[in-house]
Amino acid sequence: MVDTEKRAPDLSDLESILGYRMKRAYMRIHRDLKPVLDEFQLTQRNFSVLSVVIGNPGISQSEISRALAIERSGTVVIVDELESRDLITRERVPGDRRAYALHPTEAGQDFYIRARDAIQGAERTIMSGLSDAEAQQLTALLSTIQSEES
Amino acid sequence: MVDTEKRAPDLSDLESILGYRMKRAYMRIHRDLKPVLDEFQLTQRNFSVLSVVIGNPGISQSEISRALAIERSGTVVIVDELESRDLITRERVPGDRRAYALHPTEAGQDFYIRARDAIQGAERTIMSGLSDAEAQQLTALLSTIQSEES
DNA sequence: TATTGTTATACTCTATAACTATA
């Protein structure tokens, strides 16, 4: 093999683009969180829906869809699974016979706490290179970008 | 319709999770960048590969794959398309008959500059809620997380 | 044995469209 240079390629142009930085950071977090989520047989979305149901008992599927920017059709599938695992229940809303009110079960509560703690543990590892102040700053900056939604 | 409360759901638990924040911010950037990329008939990955070829003329497909964390099989398809659009060329490497050396064409250079400027323009809009210092901070914090790779 | 490039395939995630029942 000829001595073809093995220096790392220059990515400076690309690295000046926020979309690239964001994608790489997102990929890394997703990759590190996946084993934890797998352990609980959860996806990011399933976990998010469970979290919202626990924080907002009685919420409807459509409200969840809007809050999480998930299509209604996608929410159905997620709720189906969470219900079949007895983590949440679907109950009819008295005032509106179109909608379902979602409530966590006791098992769902316990399960959620354990999953959330495991996720937060993994995230502490991911953010181990950052100080507490920096971690807070990152969250704040990300939320600014997110909230800039149409 | 009964007066079912229309307050926004409480997402505080979820919002304390970096993975959720990152996903929402990434979704937002991806959504805003998509029309710009479409205008140039590019995807994030195609743009990234073009950028790396321009910044590193003579680079091989495998080197690109490693630098961008893309599978080799995926890089093939991207390079195929960029080559068929006469934005880059594939040339045999003298020392290693397995590898190709990728070079941008003049048209590729011009095209890239225009695409990159359009993307940066869109990103300025996305980051309009942030000061220059905050924008730099965000990039720096994201790169810390990214570089924490296995 | 390991690496480069390649092809074909499968899988995951998500969006779209069309429908029903209710409002």
Added chain:
DNA sequence: TATAGTTATAGAGTATAACAATA
């Protein structure tokens, strides 16, 4: 007309596996 929930389908995007040529 608009909304809640549902179903089926389609499309991106990406990963996996296997292979030939070369190192």
